[in-house]
Amino acid sequence: MQAGQDVKTFPTQFEYICMIEIKNVVKTYKSGDGTEFQALKSVSFKIEDGEFVAIMGPSGSGKSTLMHILGALDTPTSGTYFLDGKDVSTLSEDELADIRKGKIGFVFQSFNLLPRATVLRNVMLPLVYNGVPHADRQPQAEAALKAAGLDEGRFHNLSNQLSGGQIQRVAIARALVNNPSLILADEPTGNLDTKTGEIVLGTFQKLNNEQGRTIILITHEHDVAQHAGRIIFIKDGQILSDAKNPNQKLIKDL
Template structure:
């Protein structure tokens, strides 16, 4: 599903060169739930950004679902991200001025051919799936952290992506809410067959996935 071949990511300024990823070779199989671990600054989030086509590698190739992404133009990359990839972040990234329903609908605003009524129907269905039908008219400030993360997951999956990229999805949550979010991710992986790549610092969360890889100073070390 995701193949990285000899991927390097180097950030350069006039004064310094920072190697964020070095010679990464990685394959994520369809339906896999992969955990990525390592100390802060080791390249985990950069790896996720490269996988999610939010950032281009300095060298090497990123192949997703058999498609070499380096040849895509910006508009094609944007469409591919919108249709094929779902993103979940530690800080939720919900829009506070929009209610839950409107937040979840957002990715479909950029899909051609999806009517307003269809967006609403799909948003209501996915919010029911994550157990938040009773909170659709609430705003993010009226929700708990766990509920905000479930809204973020609903937004990530409304477009039916086959890959979910989650960056510390339980990092801002207490243990109970974190367990609820992990249960939801497992449900999406097990029942819907979605491929999930999750960055985490939590060994107990990583132990629940099908495979764990570890990074140190931009290199995969295990």
């Protein structure tokens, strides 16, 4: 952990503020015929700065709902969500957009790049919405692409000319470019073969180790979750286990 961030996370009151603190979060959906369905039943945990956490669970376990709340795409029905000491659970639509813009970087299973735009333009897109001056955008995007490990010769290619692994690196660079507090990866290896998936997971480990990035990895695969330093296992909307992963599978030689 870096010294500068210690100052930020230790406010004047001597209460330790975690980067992420979720308390008794409940999410209820109403279906068409009026019956209620609880996707999350009172979930609580804390994630500290610089952690690499995997949230694992089978489909229908509520992990996607949890991801949406963690990513400030949705708000909980009840309970609180503190991100960097700020309560996110009661914000309006535009305030949530501001949180996503400044604090969260997304990596999706289906990549979601703009198909007819160049790699650089894709990575610069969050900077456009964040109001970064035009001249600063390309250097920042290039730095993010290098951190994500994409070959410099590909920077001006169109994104539909890249392989799956390269596309996911571009998506990681796009998630990094705004220097977010949290990187949220939703099944990032789901559309990749095992070997390419390992490389992407290795990239996350490198960002976590070398840059101290906080990463939350959502997956249903046990194998993928093993690459994280801590695994939260969720089933039927409840946390079954939450423990450090002693057997973290480290990827070397990227």
